[in-house]
Amino acid sequence: MANWMKEQATKAKNIQVTAEDQQRALDAPPVQARTAPGQLMQLQATAERQRKEIADLKTVLDKGARAKRPIAKMHEVPGRRRKLTAEQYAELKANLAQYPLVYPVVLEARGDGEWNINAGNNRVAIYGELGIDEIDSIVSDMEPEQAERLAFFSNLFAPSLSDYExxxxFQRLQATADALSQQELATAVGLSESHVSKIFAFDGLPMDAKAILETRPERLGADAAAHLTRAHTEGRTKEVIEAVNRLVNEERFTQKEAVASVQAKPAKATPTGQTLIVKQGKKNYCEITARNGIIGVRLKVDAERANEWAKEIQALIESKLTEKQVS
Structure with missing residues (x-):
């Protein structure tokens, strides 16, 4: 698969597309696109190529024998199952409970006489829940590498696919593609580099947060994930894990609230001064404040003695200064 991805990335960088000869552009020799429109057309060409490859791979399925096969002998391959929301899963289950299967699931033969599921994991799971022992299926002789491509691109272009999925x-594809860069990966799958880069914001989340998110990936989008990743790098890992946990388990807890919950708390302002109270019996006689080099005295009782007390304060300060000079 590594060679295939490298080939796709290299070719897709240099293909130009026009409305009149899109097919010819797909097979054209490399031409470097220097402008933004040219680069956009390259991405369009690459996306079209991947859709064409999906169609070509699906034609391979026509050679398979369609028949009902026992679901007990069908096995899920990690990464090939498209995650559905609870609502989507319930809708599919209700549909399958009432109507016959329109599209057969796609299987690949195993050495032990059983099958791996290439496409249709959710349908197989629902049939099992409904107590149906067999499901309409096709066994394809396509290579495991081809099956992986078909599952990848079929899921990639699914409208309901979440950012985390x-x-x-992308992570699995990049890991098996000989250290393919994000730019090369973006070109190969027909998406903008900025879009792919945004998707990789999930890469910086704590492992515990990712494990929680696996159960309901649709609850956290790439934009919010970027904020949570930043908080994790700044040392607020515990808060990030808690935010993801609440997103997954609390329906009313929003992504906006999750982001707000991991933001750094503003430092408490240090007091700029203090207020001293002088009492006369149980009454406050005066309040003395000191802020930014200013001392203030507010009389609560005997306000008419303000000038007298001002002179007393002056005399006190002068005497203190004299003592310092003598010492």
């Missing part, structure tokens, strides 16, 4: 697909 895209990240998981």
């Amino acid at each position: 895209k990240y998981c697909h």
Whole structure:
């Protein structure tokens, strides 16, 4: 798969597309695109190529024998199952409970006489829940590498695919593609580099947060993930894990609230002064404040003696200064 991805990335960088001869552009020799429109057309060409490859791979399935096979002998391959929200899963289950299967699931033969599921994991799981022992299926003789591509691109272009699931697909693809850069990966799958870069914001989340998110990946988008990743790098890992946990388990807890919960708390302002109270019996006689080099005396009782007390304070300060000079 590594060679295939490198080939896709190299070719897709240098393909230009026009409305009149899109197919010819797909097979054209390399031409460097120097402008933003040219680069956009390259990405469009690459996306079209991947859709064409999906169609080509699907034609391979026509050679398979369609029949009902026992679901007890079907096995899920990690990474190939598209995660659905609870609502989507419930809708699919209700549909399958009432109507016959329109599209057969796609299997690949194993050495032990059983099958791995290439496409249709959710349908197989639901049939099991409904107590149905067999499901309409096709066994394909495509290579495991081809099956992986088909599952990847079929899921990638699914409208309901969450940002986190895209990240998981990109991560797996990048890991098996000979250290393919994000730019090369973006070009190969037909998406903008900025979009792919945004998706990789999940890469910086704590492992515990990712594990929690696996159960409901649709709850956290890439934009919010970027904020949580930043908080993690700044040392607020515990808060990030708690925010993801609440997102997954509390329906009313929003991404906006999750981001706010991990933001750094503003430092408490240090007091700029203090207030001293002088009592006469149980009454406050006066308040003395000191702020930014200013001393103030506010009389609560005997306000008419303000000038007298001002002179007393003056005399006290002068005497203190004299003592310092003598010492």
